[in-house]
Amino acid sequence: MTPELALISALNGISYGLLLFMLASGLTLIFSMMGVLNFAHASFYMLGAYFGYQISKWIGFWPGLVLAPLATGLLGALVERFGLRRVHKWGNVPELLFTFGLSFIIVELVQVIWGRPPVPNELPPELQGHLFTIYTTTFPISRGFIMVAALLMMLALWIVLTRTRIGLVIQAALTHPDQVEALGHNVRKVFMLVFGGGCALAGLAGVIGGVVFVTEPSMAAVAGAIIFVVIVVGGMGSLAGAFVASLLIGVIQTFGLALDYSIAGILQDVGFKVSPDTFGYAVWKLTIAQVAPVLPFLLLVLILIVRPRGLMGTREG
Amino acid sequence: MLRLSMKVAALACASLISSGLAVAQTKTVKIAFIDPQSGLMAPVGSNILHSYQLVADIANREGWAKGVKFEVVPFDNKLSPQESLNALKAAIDQDIRYIVQGNGSSVAFALSDGVSKYTERNPGKEVLFLNYAAVDPDLTNSKCSFWHFRFDANSDMKMEALTSYMADQKEIKKVYLINQDYAFGHQVRRAAREYLARKRPDVQIVGDEVHPLAKITDFSQYVAKIKAAGSDTVITGNWGSDLALLIKAAKDAGLTANFYTYYAATTGVATAMGASGLDRVRFVGYWNVNNDKVGSLGEKILVEFKSKYKDDWYTMATYTVIRTLAEAFNKTKSTEPVKVAFAMEGMKFQNVNGEVEMRNTDHQLQQVLHIASWQKVDGKKVRFDSENTGLGWRTERVLDSFVAAQPTSCNMQRPSRPD
Numbered sequence: 066m067t068p069e070l071a072l073i074s075a076l077n078g079i080s081y082g083l084l085l086f087m088l089a090s091g092l093t094l095i096f097s098m099m100g101v102l103n104f105a106h107a108s109f110y111m112l113g114a115y116f117g118y119q120i121s122k123w124i125g126f127w128p129g130l131v132l133a134p135l136a137t138g139l140l141g142a143l144v145e146r147f148g149l150r151r152v153h154k155w156g157n158v159p160e161l162l163f164t165f166g167l168s169f170i171i172v173e174l175v176q177v178i179w180g181r182p183p184v185p186n187e188l189p190p191e192l193q194g195h196l197f198t199i200y201t202t203t204f205p206i207s208r209g210f211i212m213v214a215a216l217l218m219m220l221a222l223w224i225v226l227t228r229t230r231i232g233l234v235i236q237a238a239l240t241h242p243d244q245v246e247a248l249g250h251n252v253r254k255v256f257m258l259v260f261g262g263g264c265a266l267a268g269l270a271g272v273i274g275g276v277v278f279v280t281e282p283s284m285a286a287v288a289g290a291i292i293f294v295v296i297v298v299g300g301m302g303s304l305a306g307a308f309v310a311s312l313l314i315g316v317i318q319t320f321g322l323a324l325d326y327s328i329a330g331i332l333q334d335v336g337f338k339v340s341p342d343t344f345g346y347a348v349w350k351l352t353i354a355q356v357a358p359v360l361p362f363l364l365l366v367l368i369l370i371v372r373p374r375g376l377m378g379t380r381e382g
Numbered sequence: 383m384l385r386l387s388m389k390v391a392a393l394a395c396a397s398l399i400s401s402g403l404a405v406a407q408t409k410t411v412k413i414a415f416i417d418p419q420s421g422l423m424a425p426v427g428s429n430i431l432h433s434y435q436l437v438a439d440i441a442n443r444e445g446w447a448k449g450v451k452f453e454v455v456p457f458d459n460k461l462s463p464q465e466s467l468n469a470l471k472a473a474i475d476q477d478i479r480y481i482v483q484g485n486g487s488s489v490a491f492a493l494s495d496g497v498s499k500y501t502e503r504n505p506g507k508e509v510l511f512l513n514y515a516a517v518d519p520d521l522t523n524s525k526c527s528f529w530h531f532r533f534d535a536n537s538d539m540k541m542e543a544l545t546s547y548m549a550d551q552k553e554i555k556k557v558y559l560i561n562q563d564y565a566f567g568h569q570v571r572r573a574a575r576e577y578l579a580r581k582r583p584d585v586q587i588v589g590d591e592v593h594p595l596a597k598i599t600d601f602s603q604y605v606a607k608i609k610a611a612g613s614d615t616v617i618t619g620n621w622g623s624d625l626a627l628l629i630k631a632a633k634d635a636g637l638t639a640n641f642y643t644y645y646a647a648t649t650g651v652a653t654a655m656g657a658s659g660l661d662r663v664r665f666v667g668y669w670n671v672n673n674d675k676v677g678s679l680g681e682k683i684l685v686e687f688k689s690k691y692k693d694d695w696y697t698m699a700t701y702t703v704i705r706t707l708a709e710a711f712n713k714t715k716s717t718e719p720v721k722v723a724f725a726m727e728g729m730k731f732q733n734v735n736g737e738v739e740m741r742n743t744d745h746q747l748q749q750v751l752h753i754a755s756w757q758k759v760d761g762k763k764v765r766f767d768s769e770n771t772g773l774g775w776r777t778e779r780v781l782d783s784f785v786a787a788q789p790t791s792c793n794m795q796r797p798s799r800p801d
Contacts, residue, residue: 070610073635077602121666182428183623195636202609203636203655277621278599287597322603323610325589338651354607355563358594377670 066323069200074319077200080208083215083316087270090222091263091293097302098239098259100157101149104164107289108171113137113271114280117180118186126189126276134268141264145257168285174274183281192276207277207308214273218266219308221227226304235259247248294365300378309376314361321357404586410451411707411717413438413512414473416466416483417743419458422596423485425430425649430484431456432516432691433700440683446708450717457770461485461596465493468478470496474509479719482703484515484534485622486595487566492531493520501529501531508719512707514699517644518565519788522744526792531726531745533699533706534670537566539621539786540644541573543751544617544666546644546786547779549581551590556588558613558639560604562624563592570619570644596624601631609637617642626650633658640664646756647696647775652768655756660773663756669698669735670777671766680734684766694768698734702747705733706740720800739783744792 066074092106111226116136120129144167152163192210195203226232238245238255246252275284295314299306329349339349356363368375415434418427438452455478457469458645466489473481483493497511511530513521517537521530521689535543548554559574561567571590578585588611591604598604607627608616616639620628625645632641633655639662645651646665655663671684680698687695711717711724728742738749754775759767767774 067610070606073606073609074603077606081600176420182424184421195634198636201636202606205634207634228430279422279627281422283426284599287599319603323607355592358597 069202070323072199073202074318074323075205076204076208078316078319079312080211080315081319082312084211085123085271085291085295085309086311087215087218087273087316088267088290089299092099092220092268092292093296093299093302093304093307094266095260095263096296097304098235099149101160101164101260102157103260103263104161104289105168105171106166106263106267107142107285107292109137109141109267110271111175111282111285112140112171113268114186114275114284115175115184115271116268117275118179118184118273118280121186121189121276126192128274130269133272137271138261142257142261143273144264148318149260150253150256158344168289172282172285172374182226183279186276186280188276211273211277214269218269219343222266222304225266231255231258235249242322250327291361294361296375297336297365298368298375300375303375303377303379304379306375314364316359317364318357321360322345322354327352388598388742392486396558408449408451408715410453411480411711412453412455412476412478413480413482413704413707414469414476414478415454415456416459416469416473416481417456417485419456420460420601423461426622427458427485429649429691429693430694430697430700433687433695433697434482434704436683436687436690436695437700437704439577440686441704444789446705447711448602448715450711451707452704452707458481459489461489463489463611466493467723468497470500470509474500474507479507479509479717480512480707481509482512482514484513484697484699486564487516487518487521487565487569488595488775490516491525491565492696494527497529498527503653506795508723509516510719510723512703514697514703516566518569520565520569520630522746526790526794528723528745528794528796530707531740531747532678533702533747535749535751535786536551536746536788537569538788539643540666540751541577541786543753544642544783545574545577545581547664547753548615548780554582554585554615554640556586556611556613557615557617558589558591558608558611559587560589560591560593560608560616560618560620560628564595567592567595567619571616574617593624596622598624599627601628602635604628605631605635605637608632608639609635613639615640615642619644621645621648623650626654629659629663641774642666645688647754648770649693650769652694652771652773654769657773659756661755661757664753664778665775666751668749668751669696670752670775671696672754672764672775673752673780674776676765678734681766683734683761697735701715701734702738702749705731709744718800720797724799741790742793744790746790748787749784751781753779753781 116133299310
């Protein structure tokens with residue numbers, strides 16, 4: 066691997082990983098707080114992308130970057146207040162099923178409003194062009210923007226959770242909701258705030274992901290699968306774990322794509338004869354690059370077997 | 383009793399009138415369009431659906447087939463072979479006897495198989511599959527069927543034409559292959575290796591990549607590999623979003639290799655490459671609007687399409703398909719699929735791109751192939767732009783159909799010829 070390819074792969078992997086973290090942070094926050102595995106989380110990511118597209122059509126991308134996550138968050142808060150809160154008393158499984166159903170409803174709604182094909186969601190002129198050049202490869206501004214936005218979001222999240230009053234209440238409610246309530250805090254309102262806030266973070270990721278990549282109805286399904294890998298690998302409910310897992314998965318996927326080694330190739334290098342007639346040749350000749358899209362899911366399965374609480378999770382199972 | 387007999391009389395009257403009308407009335411032949419209208423490939427699907435609708439309108443307006451009107455009925459198959467079989471069943475339930483499909487050879491294999499099986503089990507209710515763009519060679523070779531006709535050149539024919547052109551491009555030294563991981567993508571890889579080895583043995587293949595079909599939204603890592611391999615040329619059979627996003631990522635990373643493609647003239651690609659693709663992107667296909675026949679039939683259809691749908695008409699095969707059907711209807715004075723199929727075998731006619739022939743042995747249309755490059759509109763060689771970019775395709779070479787013609791291994795089982 067040339068240094069150019071390695072550097073570019075690292076940058077691509079990190080920017081992708083940071084986008085994943087923006088998505089997964091809201092999900093893991095909601096899970097650690099409310100014990101709800103929000104199946105509709107990626108749908109809020111998609112909603113963010115579509116809201117961002119619509120608002121940027123009306124008044125521009127930059128207002129959309131602020132307004133679309135707010136709208137997504139508001140919608141999330143409403144879902145919590147009038148949906149989840151009622152289902153909550155029936156336990157975790159009905160909650161899970163509720164969000165599962167919700168995800169399908171959102172996808173259908175999006176298709177009714179914006180249609181099934183991708184929408185022409187264009188980068189604003191400020192984000193087009195190149196940021197810098199590594200050897201001969203140019204690095205687009207849009208990718209740098211993903212990184213900056215994710216890091217700023219992480220900083221803001223850290224300040225809110227550790228340096229503000231509401232953040233302290235949230236942290237306390239994480240482990241001891243009854244005592245926090247006894248102290249006179251409105252824990253239900255905090256729940257609504259966290260759910261809405263988590264959805265807003267997904268919405269922010271959506272605005273950015275939608276404009277840099279493609280805004281279309283299947284983006285929720287694609288993102289949904291991968292963020293569950295992130296929070297399971299990172300450890301359910303661990304924000305730091307989600308961060309590490311996001312970067313890990315981002316880097317694994319991009320570097321995986323860059324590696325053209327196969328078992329057949331390695332066996333041949335050490336002197337074995339491997340030909341199309343060899344038993345199981347279809348498997349041996351697969352290169353890492355070809356299986357790269359599946360690597361995160363392989364990691365998910367391995368983590369569940371070896372370390373069920375995830376890299377940084379605190380509870381078992 | 384009186385009321386009953388009045389009813390009977392009224393019924394008799396009505397049936398008399400309707401049967402009397404049927405003689406004078408035109409018949410409507412429905413064509414099921416089974417292609418993606420959702421997901422990443424939806425823009426391609428909806429462009430081609432509009433193309434069929436416009437050509438059907440023109441055919442009806444100009445009366446191509448005597449006493450027959452065409453109607454195109456869309457079915458969304460989500461690019462899935464399984465969904466396509468459901469769509470086929472739904473179409474058959476609506477008494478539709480003609481199926482068109484083109485996006486994805488994986489889908490075409492399923493449909494060809496489904497159509498053949500249904501037709502063999504339901505004599506008298508035959509269905510024809512008119513494949514306008516699924517180009518896996520096997521469809522007219524080992525898997526050929528009497529009920530399947532292909533109106534696009536297959537992928538081996540296109541590679542034959544492309545490599546004949548590439549043989550003269552001395553600057554090509556290192557070639558990178560990137561293709562979609564399914565039937566068609568693998569055919570492109572194989573043909574590119576075989577034909578380049580034959581025509582340009584000095585060319586080195588520095589990479590041979592496959593990626594999932596219609597799933598990738600970020601190609602930057604693939605582009606980084608193409609760059610790292612030091613390639614000066616990329617050959618790809620990618621289409622739809624898989625080509626548009628690949629070229630977009632190439633532009634973002636400043637990749638300067640030349641692209642030899644099958645489908646750069648399709649929806650989304652022109653916008654994605656813009657000026658960055660100037661003189662570097664080429665495609666091989668059965669037609670290019672900017673050819674030496676100024677004011678041709680193809681230009682007229684393109685202009686009408688643009689004013690009606692604000693989009694480009696590039697799937698010329700939509701014309702070929704409906705024209706062929708109309709000719710066959712006129713020849714047999716029937717719209718019965720069995721008779722029409724026999725009439726289409728060996729049929730020759732003047733198409734938008736010149737004379738074409740539906741080869742008898744394997745139902746593979748023989749036609750000229752064009753190679754074009756991406757250039758600025760100059761009013762002479764490039765008169766029409768693509769997707770309002772101010773850039774368009776300049777015809778570099780037109781290859782006669784015999785250049786790209788391939789032998790076939792098709793051993794077709796034919797039904798008995800109806801009278």
